Amino acid sequence: MRLLLALCLCACSDGTQQTSDAGNDVVTQNDAGADAPANLDQYGPWFGGYKDASFPISVWLQSPSNASAYAAIGINRYIGLYNGPTQNDLDTLATAKVPTFCDQNTVGLSNLANPIILGWTQEDEPDNAQPDGQGGYGPCIAPSQIQSLYQTMKSKDASRPVFLNVGQGVANDAWVGRGSCSNQPQDYPEYAKGADIVSFDIYPINDGLDITLVPLGVDRLNTAVQSKKPVWNWIECTRIDQANPKPTPEQVKSEVWMSIIHGSMGIGYFVHQFTPTFDEKALLDDATMKPAVAAINQQIHDLAAALNTPPITNAVNEQSSSKVDFIVKRQAAHLYVFAVSMTATQTTATFTLAHDTFTTATVLGETRTLPITSNAFQDTFPAYAVHLYEL
Numbered sequence: 001m002r003l004l005l006a007l008c009l010c011a012c013s014d015g016t017q018q019t020s021d022a023g024n025d026v027v028t029q030n031d032a033g034a035d036a037p038a039n040l041d042q043y044g045p046w047f048g049g050y051k052d053a054s055f056p057i058s059v060w061l062q063s064p065s066n067a068s069a070y071a072a073i074g075i076n077r078y079i080g081l082y083n084g085p086t087q088n089d090l091d092t093l094a095t096a097k098v099p100t101f102c103d104q105n106t107v108g109l110s111n112l113a114n115p116i117i118l119g120w121t122q123e124d125e126p127d128n129a130q131p132d133g134q135g136g137y138g139p140c141i142a143p144s145q146i147q148s149l150y151q152t153m154k155s156k157d158a159s160r161p162v163f164l165n166v167g168q169g170v171a172n173d174a175w176v177g178r179g180s181c182s183n184q185p186q187d188y189p190e191y192a193k194g195a196d197i198v199s200f201d202i203y204p205i206n207d208g209l210d211i212t213l214v215p216l217g218v219d220r221l222n223t224a225v226q227s228k229k230p231v232w233n234w235i236e237c238t239r240i241d242q243a244n245p246k247p248t249p250e251q252v253k254s255e256v257w258m259s260i261i262h263g264s265m266g267i268g269y270f271v272h273q274f275t276p277t278f279d280e281k282a283l284l285d286d287a288t289m290k291p292a293v294a295a296i297n298q299q300i301h302d303l304a305a306a307l308n309t310p311p312i313t314n315a316v317n318e319q320s321s322s323k324v325d326f327i328v329k330r331q332a333a334h335l336y337v338f339a340v341s342m343t344a345t346q347t348t349a350t351f352t353l354a355h356d357t358f359t360t361a362t363v364l365g366e367t368r369t370l371p372i373t374s375n376a377f378q379d380t381f382p383a384y385a386v387h388l389y390e391l
Helices: 002-013 042-048 064-071 087-097 143-156 187-192 213-224 248-261 289-302
Strands: 057-060 077-079 100-102 117-121 163-167 197-201 229-235 267-272 316-320 322-333 334-341 347-351 360-363 366-369 376-381 388-391
Touching: 002 213, 057 197, 057 289, 064 077, 064 087, 087 100, 143 163, 143 187, 163 187, 187 213, 197 213, 213 229, 213 248, 229 248, 248 267, 248 289, 248 322, 248 334, 248 388, 316 322, 334 347, 334 376, 366 376, 376 388
Parallel strands: 057 077, 057 267, 077 100, 100 117, 117 163, 163 197, 197 229, 229 267
Antiparallel strands: 316 347, 322 334, 334 388, 347 376, 360 366, 360 388
């Protein structure tokens, strides 16, 4: 996602429309005994990316001077710092109370006692073809190099997680940006050995791709880490380039919740615009998208206590004329069903509960409720719609 590489990757997209079977890969509630929780201890100390009860919501490579403005719309992490961290970067982020994952440079290592540094960042998108310094591109960075760098970073500070972001090739089989490393899906489990938290980026609306490639990438990265490390992912929210379509707020919401429902444990936003004029903070300058993203983030923060609990398996079954994916969480006396349509056509879904404890489903953020009759409730999903239920 670094600027020069991002410019190239946008330019290199072949615009091919892709079809995904992401919905068929989600780990849903049909795999174990009734109300059986998954084991989150498998993620070690970095469940959720850090040890508090909030949900990670990040921006990529932004100026610390804008951290307070991002915090005001629900951003709680900075990932990456231009040519940093510098001490001024860290002091500015501390004032804004927005911690960072950053390069392990001299300044970073001199701040090991500073809680504003939550973790360290690896080489970005090592799976993509790398600039050769002569205007062209060479092969990807070998996974063995990423693993070696990881070991070096951990030897200098084992108390923080190392964050690695890979490119869209993990989700998009037609992506040409890997160059000579294309068609090597076996690389991703090896890359994942070089980090404690693994993420990827794909921007399907900008690149004319299928929106369900977003959850497909989450599925594939969770497979690569054998569900033993947190997986995060990056969401588009700007046009990025003048020639590209811009996602709508509804599409951004769909991508966010497709990711979470498929097991993403942290969300980040790519907020740059490159052309016709460069705008690093294009999200903050967008009078329509900014409040929409703020609303999405607020809903996530409101549900963080539930989102950070283990998924509940076999508590709910779903039937629909088309695919609706969902995940079930329990927090205190409430059961939550977070659901998203994986199809461009409207569908009706029926959710059947394993127990008769509940009588009403409140549709969060929509000021409506649904009756639960004979252990079931039904709802309509427009294209790629998200419905979040509290029972």
